[in-house]
Amino acid sequence: MNNVQLSIDKVSVKYQGVTVNFYNQLALSFRDWFDIKPAIRHKGYVYHWNLTLDDAYLYLRYQPWWQKKSLKYTLQIETHPDHLVKFQQLLVALYSHSQKVYFSRCELAFDFPYPMSNVFIASNTGRNMNIYEGTRYFGRKDESKAHAFCRNYDKKAEQIAKGIQEEGERTRVELVYRPDVGEYHSISAQI
Numbered sequence: 001m002n003n004v005q006l007s008i009d010k011v012s013v014k015y016q017g018v019t020v021n022f023y024n025q026l027a028l029s030f031r032d033w034f035d036i037k038p039a040i041r042h043k044g045y046v047y048h049w050n051l052t053l054d055d056a057y058l059y060l061r062y063q064p065w066w067q068k069k070s071l072k073y074t075l076q077i078e079t080h081p082d083h084l085v086k087f088q089q090l091l092v093a094l095y096s097h098s099q100k101v102y103f104s105r106c107e108l109a110f111d112f113p114y115p116m117s118n119v120f121i122a123s124n125t126g127r128n129m130n131i132y133e134g135t136r137y138f139g140r141k142d143e144s145k146a147h148a149f150c151r152n153y154d155k156k157a158e159q160i161a162k163g164i165q166e167e168g169e170r171t172r173v174e175l176v177y178r179p180d181v182g183e184y185h186s187i188s189a190q191i
Helices: 020-034 081-096 141-145 155-161
Strands: 005-019 045-053 056-064 072-079 100-112 129-132 135-138 148-154 171-177
Touching: 005 020, 005 081, 020 045, 020 072, 045 081, 056 081, 072 081, 148 155, 155 171
Parallel strands: none
Antiparallel strands: 005 072, 005 100, 045 056, 056 072, 100 171, 129 135, 135 148, 148 171
């Protein structure tokens, strides 16, 4: 097992109390800098942005549908940890215009140098395994928003489908960790 690689694929942070006025200023900036408009969706958050700088990305969502009408809403960002530095100026501005900042989710990826048939995963919480399009999921789809979730798939096949050739086998096990609402960890230091 010494060839197993661990990486953090994605992190998500929530900024609470971001004013509509500040968000509108950001939205105008995004249109100027990135020449994009937000996607408006009816699930989760109202406004969705996909910002890209070179090879770095930042998903930004604002105003959860469930929040009551207000002058301040929650804003959530999601990106790969290596991309945070590319968006540092934006993140510092968000931090200074928020009432509270919380870590909300991360995805850990374990890459095993074996085919999926040689990787055994079992749930110690009694969750059943489901298979969809070759990916194994532990728990029902609605449990993916629970405090922990696991999926397992053939990473080599995924890379080949993208036109990337790989030597050897690679099976990925992803663990999505979300703290319980009462366990949100406040971020008090600037990024």
